[in-house]
Structures are given as structure tokens and as C-alpha cells.
Amino acid sequence: MTDFPFRIVGFDLDGTLLDTGGDLGMALNHVLTGLGRPAIALGEVPGLIGGGARMLLERGLARTGGALPEADLAPLHAELIAYYSANIARHTRPYPGAEAMLDALAARGVTLAVVTNKLEHLAVEVLEAVGLAGRFATIIGGDTLGPGRSKPAPDLLLEMARRLGDGPAAYVGDTTYDTRAAAAAGLPCVAVSFGFNDEPVASLGADAVIDHFDGLVPTLEALAVVAAG
Ligand SMILES: O=C(O)COP(=O)(O)O
Numbered sequence: 030m031t032d033f034p035f036r037i038v039g040f041d042l043d044g045t046l047l048d049t050g051g052d053l054g055m056a057l058n059h060v061l062t063g064l065g066r067p068a069i070a071l072g073e074v075p076g077l078i079g080g081g082a083r084m085l086l087e088r089g090l091a092r093t094g095g096a097l098p099e100a101d102l103a104p105l106h107a108e109l110i111a112y113y114s115a116n117i118a119r120h121t122r123p124y125p126g127a128e129a130m131l132d133a134l135a136a137r138g139v140t141l142a143v144v145t146n147k148l149e150h151l152a153v154e155v156l157e158a159v160g161l162a163g164r165f166a167t168i169i170g171g172d173t174l175g176p177g178r179s180k181p182a183p184d185l186l187l188e189m190a191r192r193l194g195d196g197p198a199a200y201v202g203d204t205t206y207d208t209r210a211a212a213a214a215g216l217p218c219v220a221v222s223f224g225f226n227d228e229p230v231a232s233l234g235a236d237a238v239i240d241h242f243d244g245l246v247p248t249l250e251a252l253a254v255v256a257a258g
Pocket residue numbers: 041042043044078079080081082085144145146147148
């Protein structure tokens with residue numbers, strides 16, 4: 030154990046640890062084109078991500094001709110999830126420096142967690158596919174606690190603390206879902222500028238921003254100094 034100021038660091042998944050935009054976009058376009066709708070340019074998909082796959086579907090429908098009745102959404106959501114699960118890591122990769130950063134935190138005795146709005150089983154599958162699942166003491170998904178408890182509610186982050194025990198914790202994310210959840214849970218939050226930011230990164234309300242994972246360890250050390258006054 031070292032004197033690193035945080036004992037637990039939680040990570041968002043889509044747009045934070047992993048660039049999942051291409052594979053999520055392919056799954057969304059599979060559903061849209063099946064409905065006779067146009068595909069969405071993959072470069073535009075990151076702007077539609079946040080809040081889970083069901084919200085991705087709703088935003089995709091709105092973008093390509095309009096919403097569908099509520100009753101039509103469940104089978105389309107299931108189709109999107111099935112396609113995504115079967116094609117989960119064709120394009121998905123960790124962002125540069127992610128693995129070295131996880132090594133650096135682990136070497137400092139930090140316990141690592143994933144806290145995502147993705148369905149838990151998809152989070153496990155994609156982390157296994159890119160070889161990172163074993164790094165995390167726990168993986169908590171948008172459905173882990175049941176409906177209505179995903180980010181921006183604090184529940185998933187409070188569950189992380191419940192599972193991993195006492196000690197200072199911090200969270201790393203890319204959207205307002207993450208910064209709002211962290212604030213509600215009372216955790217400091219670092220935002221990554223390279224993710225699927227739903228607001229300009231300076232407006233996300235994070236305590237600090239990093240442009241590369243090389244900056245995470247020193248940024249967390251500096252945050253703790255500020256918090257200590
Ligand atoms: O799946 C989403 O919409 C967002 O997932 P995340 O919480 O890992 O960013």
C-alpha cells in the first residue's frame with residue numbers, strides 16, 4: 030500500500046475506458062435499417078450515447094424520421110441488444126493509455142470498479158472481449174439494481190461503495206450522467222475530454238478534466254490536495 034489518496038476508483042465504460050461508438054453505432058444502424066430508416070453516420074453516434082441502449086435507440090429513431098409508439102420499442106431494444114452482444118468488440122478498443130493507467134493505480138493499491146449505464150451482462154462481455162474484465166473488483170451496470178436506478182442517480186456509485194467498503198473513492202466519466210451521479214453520491218469526478226461528452230467538457234461539472242489517461246494519477250493526487258484544503 031502506498032500513500033495514494035484514493036482507495037477506490039470507479040470508471041464509466043462507454044466513452045471513458047472503451048471507445049464503443051463504432052459497435053454501438055453498428056447495432057443501432059442494424060435496427061434502423063431493418064425498419065427502412067437511413068443509417069446514422071458512425072461519427073454522429075457518440076452524441077447519441079448516454080443513459081443506456083434504450084435511450085440510444087430512442088435518439089436514433091428521433092434522428093431518422095421520428096419516435097415510435099412505446100409498444101414497438103421493447104422488441105427493437107431486444108434486437109439492438111442481441112446484435113450488439115453478438116458483435117460486441119469488432120471495433121471497440123480501450124482508449125490510449127487505459128491499460129497502463131489501470132496498472133499504475135493497481136500498483137498503488139487502488140481497488141478498481143466499473144460503474145456503467147450499460148446492461149451489466151454487456152459490460153462484462155465487452156470487458157472480457159478486450160481482456161480487461163479481470164482488472165475490476167466489481168462491475169455494476171445500469172440494470173444491476175433494477176429500473177430507475179441508473180446514472181445520473183447516485184445509486185450505482187453508492188452500490189460501488191457498499192460492495193468495496195470504506196475509504197476515499199473517486200469516479201471517472203465522460204458525460205453529465207457521470208458528473209451528476211458522482212455529485213449526488215458525494216464523490217469527486219474526473220472527466221475525460223476524449224469521450225462521448227454530451228456537453229463541452231468544461232461544462233460537465235467535473236472536478237478535473239484529463240485529455241489522456243497518462244494524466245489520471247497526478248490529477249487524482251492533485252484533487253486530494255485541493256480537497257484537503
Ligand atoms: O450505454 C450508455 O448509454 C452509457 O454507458 P456508460 O454509462 O458506460 O457511458
